[in-house]
Amino acid sequence: MAPRHPPENNPILSGDNATFTLQTTTLPPPGPNQTLVKVLYLSNDPAQRAWIQKGSDPERIYTEPVQKGEPMRAFGVCEVVQSSSENLKKGQLIYATSGWSEYALLDAKDCRPLYPDESAGIRPTHFIGALGGPGLTAYYGLVDVVRAKAEDAVVVSGAAGATGSMVVQIAKHIVGCKKVIGIAGGDEKCRWVESLGADVCVNYKAPDFNEQLWRATDGFVEVYFDNVGGEILDLMLTRLKRFGRVAACGAIANYNKGGDPVGVKNWSEIIMNRLEIKGFIVTDAVVTGKSGPMLQKMVEKIKEGKIKIGRDSETVVPTKFEDVPKTWVMLFQGGNQGKLVTQIQ
Amino acid sequence: MAPRHPPENNPILSGDNATFTLQTTTLPPPGPNQTLVKVLYLSNDPAQRAWIQKGSDPERIYTEPVQKGEPMRAFGVCEVVQSSSENLKKGQLIYATSGWSEYALLDAKDCRPLYPDESAGIRPTHFIGALGGPGLTAYYGLVDVVRAKAEDAVVVSGAAGATGSMVVQIAKHIVGCKKVIGIAGGDEKCRWVESLGADVCVNYKAPDFNEQLWRATDGFVEVYFDNVGGEILDLMLTRLKRFGRVAACGAIANYNKGGDPVGVKNWSEIIMNRLEIKGFIVTDAVVTGKSGPMLQKMVEKIKEGKIKIGRDSETVVPTKFEDVPKTWVMLFQGGNQGKLVTQIQ
Numbered sequence: 001m002a003p004r005h006p007p008e009n010n011p012i013l014s015g016d017n018a019t020f021t022l023q024t025t026t027l028p029p030p031g032p033n034q035t036l037v038k039v040l041y042l043s044n045d046p047a048q049r050a051w052i053q054k055g056s057d058p059e060r061i062y063t064e065p066v067q068k069g070e071p072m073r074a075f076g077v078c079e080v081v082q083s084s085s086e087n088l089k090k091g092q093l094i095y096a097t098s099g100w101s102e103y104a105l106l107d108a109k110d111c112r113p114l115y116p117d118e119s120a121g122i123r124p125t126h127f128i129g130a131l132g133g134p135g136l137t138a139y140y141g142l143v144d145v146v147r148a149k150a151e152d153a154v155v156v157s158g159a160a161g162a163t164g165s166m167v168v169q170i171a172k173h174i175v176g177c178k179k180v181i182g183i184a185g186g187d188e189k190c191r192w193v194e195s196l197g198a199d200v201c202v203n204y205k206a207p208d209f210n211e212q213l214w215r216a217t218d219g220f221v222e223v224y225f226d227n228v229g230g231e232i233l234d235l236m237l238t239r240l241k242r243f244g245r246v247a248a249c250g251a252i253a254n255y256n257k258g259g260d261p262v263g264v265k266n267w268s269e270i271i272m273n274r275l276e277i278k279g280f281i282v283t284d285a286v287v288t289g290k291s292g293p294m295l296q297k298m299v300e301k302i303k304e305g306k307i308k309i310g311r312d313s314e315t316v317v318p319t320k321f322e323d324v325p326k327t328w329v330m331l332f333q334g335g336n337q338g339k340l341v342t343q344i345q
Numbered sequence: 346m347a348p349r350h351p352p353e354n355n356p357i358l359s360g361d362n363a364t365f366t367l368q369t370t371t372l373p374p375p376g377p378n379q380t381l382v383k384v385l386y387l388s389n390d391p392a393q394r395a396w397i398q399k400g401s402d403p404e405r406i407y408t409e410p411v412q413k414g415e416p417m418r419a420f421g422v423c424e425v426v427q428s429s430s431e432n433l434k435k436g437q438l439i440y441a442t443s444g445w446s447e448y449a450l451l452d453a454k455d456c457r458p459l460y461p462d463e464s465a466g467i468r469p470t471h472f473i474g475a476l477g478g479p480g481l482t483a484y485y486g487l488v489d490v491v492r493a494k495a496e497d498a499v500v501v502s503g504a505a506g507a508t509g510s511m512v513v514q515i516a517k518h519i520v521g522c523k524k525v526i527g528i529a530g531g532d533e534k535c536r537w538v539e540s541l542g543a544d545v546c547v548n549y550k551a552p553d554f555n556e557q558l559w560r561a562t563d564g565f566v567e568v569y570f571d572n573v574g575g576e577i578l579d580l581m582l583t584r585l586k587r588f589g590r591v592a593a594c595g596a597i598a599n600y601n602k603g604g605d606p607v608g609v610k611n612w613s614e615i616i617m618n619r620l621e622i623k624g625f626i627v628t629d630a631v632v633t634g635k636s637g638p639m640l641q642k643m644v645e646k647i648k649e650g651k652i653k654i655g656r657d658s659e660t661v662v663p664t665k666f667e668d669v670p671k672t673w674v675m676l677f678q679g680g681n682q683g684k685l686v687t688q689i690q
Contacts, residue, residue: 018659050613050617060614060617060618060620061617062587062617132440153596156500177619229613230614233612238405242407243630247624248612248615249616250616251612251613251616254612255612258496261610261612261613262608263604263607263608263609263610264608264609264612265608265609266601266603267574267578267596267606267609268395268574268596268606269624270593270622270624271593271594271595271596271624271625271626272395272405272406272407272624272626272628273405273624274623274624274625274626275622275623276621276622276623276624277615277620277621277622277623277626278619278620279614279615279616279617279618279619279620279621280616280619281616281617281619284619329666336672
């Protein structure tokens, strides 16, 4: 998908209160079991917003907040440039928490070697997309957290995003849900979500979105996979069947609202219709050892051609290093189809 | 507890837009298998608010809304006056959906015979309180819906209410939860909740309520039994441990806010701390056959003296029939300790 460029006057990006500054430092040569890597691709994740949220309580967010002055935390696909570890040779591709940096000095134990398989369509970028956090989030949330079954009708918001597009495909092609309904921003994205297997995808920017969603969810649905929170969540609380389940995955609608998030007004639906809401974080799948078999299943389905991870399932934005924050901000502007990947130029 | 009287100028009760009107009709004599009953006590339940909510969607609330012109629906303890049923004799006490009426003509099959046991402290009013909907709601919600265990610390809002006061006692004396924290409106009520077994009860009307709640929940808690919704729910979402559970039972904070409920702002806590929220309605315990053994367990604990249902566990308000709505409104003004019962004068 052709990348779009964000507006230049975003206060996060420029001006006196810009969130990020550019710093140049000199790295020492790798010590024992260290490796120097060149960052090729950076993962852009809505969750990064929480890591730099002002006033985030370390006890309440699932990971340490990024401190002022520290490099911005990010996942990256990198190439080994120099290594004093036996296991990592020059030229090896690895996955690591590289941060927003051109080069990074990492402990070898924190680098996961990657083996793309071009013949199966598995490219390096997939390890931060379909076969990385987003794909695993989709699988874990849908199958494990809300226990989606073939008899369930499922609604997925952010359906054209990195996670949502995988939820649609897993629901349809792995679980075999009886109906899969996407919600995405724009007709073009919606048609793409339908091409992935959604029975229908509804454009939340359409003036008659409510009516369209009502029609799509006629008879109500059993499962809602929520990537967005806010008003769409509120609507969906009224479209779930009695004993319906919600996988609470993200709330991007509120991520840049500062201290005044949009409140969820239809809480009483949870009571009256006995809904079950479950929040989750993908790292739980990793620490409980569930992620391995899940990824294996997805690779299998990709090789069978059931799950599509074509060029249109990622928005790869060639980016000068100093423009890394600009590309990241596209996430919050709906600028990506599938995974938003920064390719360092 | 001494009843307090609500303000006389409540627009629900008087004026051109009063919600209720008084009507007098003549009842025919009982037909086959019918019974004429005199209403002795009426149950006052926050849920009644939802049954008359303007625009309530019959598909979304768990019971039919009360239609304009119909008698207000209510549960009652009644005495049989005249009966053409073999099974119900004159003078028998029964439980039924009698509505707000002095006398009611009911099908015998809709009347449940009651057997108070004064020696065990079980009075007729208990069948709409500790051994009725509120007691069962407490037991089912705490034990079945959020699976409270001995290793859990539990917070209960509305702790001096009909349901909350039973949650406190069941948590402490049946489940044996390691810590039970009540939230109630007023120091007197809080001390009463502590007398029931709560380790501490916090007054939400106190100026330093937040600080008190923070201290009481130091180390965070595993379970929150929510009877109130609104701002207290929002606070509690920040005081639950990772993988904490919420029994979503009621949202009285919003019941008289019309179309603009207080939104739940801390939804992101559900995600980041992997909370589980489960809505429930007590009738589910009845239709699944779970209620019988639960009530039996409670009767047993009452007879052992573990669960207290003394005079202070109900606020019985002697009420002229035309003032029935006035007594009901006390529910939303925090005017009751334990179950609020209308005794028809």
